[in-house]
Amino acid sequence: MKTSTFVLGLLAGSVTAAITVLYSTPQTGSELRTSVKHASSDIKYKLSDVKGKFAELKSSIGHLAKETKERLPETVEDLKDTLQHWQQSTEANKKRLEKEISSIQQSIAELEQSLLSHQK
Template sequence: MKTSTFLLGLTTGAIGGMVAVLLSTPQSGKEFRSSLQTTKEDLQNRLADIKGSIENIKNEAQQTIPKVIEESKESFASWQAETAPIQENLQQEIASLQSSVEEIEKHLAEFQNRKNQKNNE
């Protein structure tokens, strides 16, 4: 479909809709204009309130977010400092367990060799 045809149809439909609304409105022209003006002012006031609320939220976020980030960094640093000795202890325990496993594997291999030698005799 061509863009110009679409725009022509859209414009024609919009104009037809406006004419239908104006002709079928239960109010006189003066009352309708007054009603539209009141609605417009109400919407403008609501929009201004929303803009003000958004600005307040934005300002609060600009103040709060850096504090939260800083507190999170401090909390993480504190957690790291608290867990560092535990982490070192765990690494030592793991190293000890690994050497124990290696020793057990060595003894198991020796046992298997002795068992095989006895079976061969």
């Protein structure tokens, strides 16, 4: 949903609610005009507040986008360096595990040979 559509719907709903409340209460003409003036100024104030909040949001999003553009390449490089360091630090363990697996496989093969020769 687009932000402008949401804001437009919010404004339309607020105006409709305000008008409905104003016309559903029993008031004299002067009281009604006073109520409409107060409601109008209240809506203007709220609209101005919403406008200010959207300006702040837009500014924050712009700042976030700028920070992301600046820091993303640095973060990617840091991740690459960390991954490379991890691969180097685990290389010795990887080779040790490969030797142990090979030794276990050889032992299993010897045991199988031994079992076959005992069965004959």
